[in-house]
Amino acid sequence: xxxxVVGVVTFPGTNCDRDVVHxxxxxxxxxxxxxAVPVWYEEADLSGIDAVVLPGGFSYGDYLRSxxxxxxxxxxQAVAGRARxxxxxxxxxxxxxxxxxxxxxxxxxxxxxxxxxICRAVPVRVESxxxxxxxxxxxxxxxxxxIAHYEGNYFAxxxxxxxxxxADEAAPGRVVLRYCGPDGQDARIFPExxxxxxxxxxxxxxNPAxxxxxVMPHPERASEEWLGSTDGLGVWLSLGQWLAERRxxxxxxxxxxxxx
Amino acid sequence: MARYTVxxxxxxxxxxxxxxxxxxxxxxxxxxxxxxxxxxxxxxxAVEVEAADPSQAEARVRQMAERLLANPVIEEFELAAGGSxxxxxxxxxx
Numbered sequence: 360x361x362x363x364v365v366g367v368v369t370f371p372g373t374n375c376d377r378d379v380v381h382x383x384x385x386x387x388x389x390x391x392x393x394x395a396v397p398v399w400y401e402e403a404d405l406s407g408i409d410a411v412v413l414p415g416g417f418s419y420g421d422y423l424r425s426x427x428x429x430x431x432x433x434x435x436q437a438v439a440g441r442a443r444x445x446x447x448x449x450x451x452x453x454x455x456x457x458x459x460x461x462x463x464x465x466x467x468x469x470x471x472x473x474x475x476x477i478c479r480a481v482p483v484r485v486e487s488x489x490x491x492x493x494x495x496x497x498x499x500x501x502x503x504x505x506i507a508h509y510e511g512n513y514f515a516x517x518x519x520x521x522x523x524x525x526a527d528e529a530a531p532g533r534v535v536l537r538y539c540g541p542d543g544q545d546a547r548i549f550p551e552x553x554x555x556x557x558x559x560x561x562x563x564x565x566n567p568a569x570x571x572x573x574v575m576p577h578p579e580r581a582s583e584e585w586l587g588s589t590d591g592l593g594v595w596l597s598l599g600q601w602l603a604e605r606r607x608x609x610x611x612x613x614x615x616x617x618x619x
Numbered sequence: 620m621a622r623y624t625v626x627x628x629x630x631x632x633x634x635x636x637x638x639x640x641x642x643x644x645x646x647x648x649x650x651x652x653x654x655x656x657x658x659x660x661x662x663x664x665a666v667e668v669e670a671a672d673p674s675q676a677e678a679r680v681r682q683m684a685e686r687l688l689a690n691p692v693i694e695e696f697e698l699a700a701g702g703s704x705x706x707x708x709x710x711x712x713x
Contacts, residue, residue, distance in 0.1 A: 423687070424690055427687065427690070428687075431687070460690070465692075466692060467692040467693040469635070469636065469637070469638060470639060472636075473638075474638050474639060474642055512638065514692070514693055515692075516692075556636075556638070
């Protein structure tokens with residue numbers, strides 16, 4: 360029985376790729392039932408890959424705009440094709456920016472409201488557990504995750520934002536994480552808890568199908584005790600659970616991890 | 620084929636908060652320029668292309684701007700002809 364395979368993409372300038380591989384293979388380890396492998400940006404074939412992570416870093420030096428040039432790299436054609444078929448795709452920080460530029464998520468990133476690079480741990484509230492990356496959390500759970508970005512000020516036009524926020528019994532809404540106060544106070548009401556000025560205090564966002572998620576904070580930097588927080592571990596455990604259930608539903612042998 | 624330079628002026632769209640522009644507006648206000656209502660900061664990209672004529676050069680650069688050089692979600696752009704690079708260099712003297 361083999362673990363599900365997570366492709367972690369390296370673009371020129373990416374600098375969090377090894378951290379993500381480490382978080383999945385060492386920090387989460389066998390518990391997640393995942394095996395992370397590096398994927399080069401020129402790769403056009405993702406066969407054998409069950410999920411993709413676009414890690415943080417400064418792809419193509421952030422020239423032109425963050426993520427704009429990476430969105431055109433050969434691997435993104437393959438990622439977009441598989442994403443449309445339902446493969447889980449997680450973009451972290453610069454990876455989030457790449458997903459926006461590739462049109463896999465709506466909206467755009469502006470410079471932080473403070474015009475400063477922000478690098479610190481912030482509280483975020485779990486708004487949706489209906490994604491492959493958050494199902495191991497509780498709805499409303501407050502996590503402490505590090506952010507490190509200059510352009511994390513999410514923007515969408517009011518109509519798009521309305522569609523993103525719309526939630527009912529059938530569809531839980533597409534905001535996955537929201538910036539909040541230490542006790543979960545809503546940063547839309549208390550803007551002092553919105554570090555970058557993001558519209559709707561959105562820290563993580565899903566596509567309508569829920570399988571593509573962009574997240575500004577770095578879960579891989581909060582996956583081990585010695586890093587100060589293990590609140591990010593749930594992302595990898597969630598993905599492992601989700602993929603194991605899909606395999607079981609398809610009649611395939613489960614990965615090593617599977618349900619906790 | 621001749622060489623043409625086309626300038627692409629990329630600007631934040633109206634209605635989108637532009638944090639660098641807002642910082643500049645606040646600084647101008649502090650200098651006493653209180654009549655300033657809005658400052659938007661964009662960028663200017665010079666694209667040198669080979670084309671049959673200026674209109675073809677502009678049409679191609681417009682496609683480039685739509686597909687890559689500007690992000691249509693939050694930015695708009697205008698094109699301006701820059702003449703041929705040779706002429707641009709020749710007219711740069713003081």
